[in-house]
Amino acid sequence: MEGQGKAIIDGNYERDHELAMTKSTTAGASCELVLRLLAFVFTIAAAIVIGLDKQSKVVPIKLVDSLPPLNIAVYAKWHYLSAFVYFLVANVIACTYGAISMLLTFLNRGKRKLLLGKLVTLLDALMVALLFSGIGAAAAIGLLGYQGNSHVRWDKVCNVFDKFCHQVAASIILSLLGSLAFLLLIVLLPILRFHRRT
Amino acid sequence: MEGQGKAIIDGNYERDHELAMTKSTTAGASCELVLRLLAFVFTIAAAIVIGLDKQSKVVPIKLVDSLPPLNIAVYAKWHYLSAFVYFLVANVIACTYGAISMLLTFLNRGKRKLLLGKLVTLLDALMVALLFSGIGAAAAIGLLGYQGNSHVRWDKVCNVFDKFCHQVAASIILSLLGSLAFLLLIVLLPILRFHRRT
Secondary structure, eight states, X not given: OHHHHHHHHHHHHHHHHHHHXXXXXXXXXXXXXXXXXXXXXXXXXXXXXXXXXXXXXXXXXXSSTTSOOEEEEEEEEGGXXXXXXXHHHHHHHHHHHHHHHXXXXXXXXXXXXXXXXXXXXXXXXXXXXXXXXXXXHHHHHHHHHHHOBTTTXXXXXXXXXXXXXXXXXXXXXXXXXXXHHHHHHHHHHHHHHHHHHO | OHHHHHHHHHHHHHHHHHHHHHHHHHHHHHHHHHHHHHHHHHHHHHHHHHHTOEEEEEEEEOXXXXXXXXXXXXXXXXXXXXXXXXXXXXXXXXXXXHHHHHHHHHHTTTOOOHHHHHHHHXXXXXXXXXXXXXXXXXXXXXXXXXXXXXXXXXXXXXXXXXXXXXXXXXXXXXXXXXXXXXXXXXXXXXXXXXXXXX
């Protein structure tokens, strides 16, 4: 009788534990999915904003004082600067990985795949490194374009290409938000996975 | 008799399990300590190399064709470019954190402090973000100094300041090695901690 009672209690405990674990797993997977979706949306938006960034402007240049200034068309395109090319490529890689990892998380929700989990953590960390290096590069060049540098005689260009520079700034902010989502993923995933195991 | 046998078996199992766990914890903590030491050494080396980076050169400049060229002294210092300042600050923060976290890991080896573990993972991830953004910024400016950019009329400066540019490149490589150590830490720590728990 005592053994039977214990079995019932054990049975109840296991069922409750299983139920709690399933709830925790679902909540963890949902949180992970939301973060991956945000990372995907922000990085694809950043890639589109920088990829469509170009501006042409007619600038009056005075060659000789006695003659009226010549109107010359000048262009700014994102692929003129290698830092912006790297930034775009980093965001394209990150949003592609974001989409694939989102799909994998959705398909494997509720399951425990340790090797896949480790691989995803590694790739999340690589995305953070990739995105932040891209952000650093784009921001450094953006700041140079905005302020210029008298020591190396690099003149500012954002006084001419204002729209171009604003679009770069918007793209950097979007990419920063995406990389923060990846950063949150690598900080939160071990906690979420630990809860799934307990 | 049967119960006594089971107790002995259970006792042996627990002792073996405890022993295995202690060994695993020690190996995990050693691995973590080595990675933190590497991160500290590489980032402090990167900070020193960029912090001591300056070069002066005498450049002959021809103002008028009929006169001999004027010898003008030109200088390159790391703090002339804000990207290098950011890069140095990022490396100083990372090596300071590397030293503190190394000390904490050493003092808490063999203990399980969950909250401290989470905080360390968060800070490791922030160091990766900080270092990679600094590397991106320094590399973008370094590349610009090496190649120049005709579209925005930013001339290359590394043909004049060769030693300065080589030192920047060495510092970037050192910082990259340090940030890879931090990257390995955030990928490996959940695995090491998982082994410590099991």
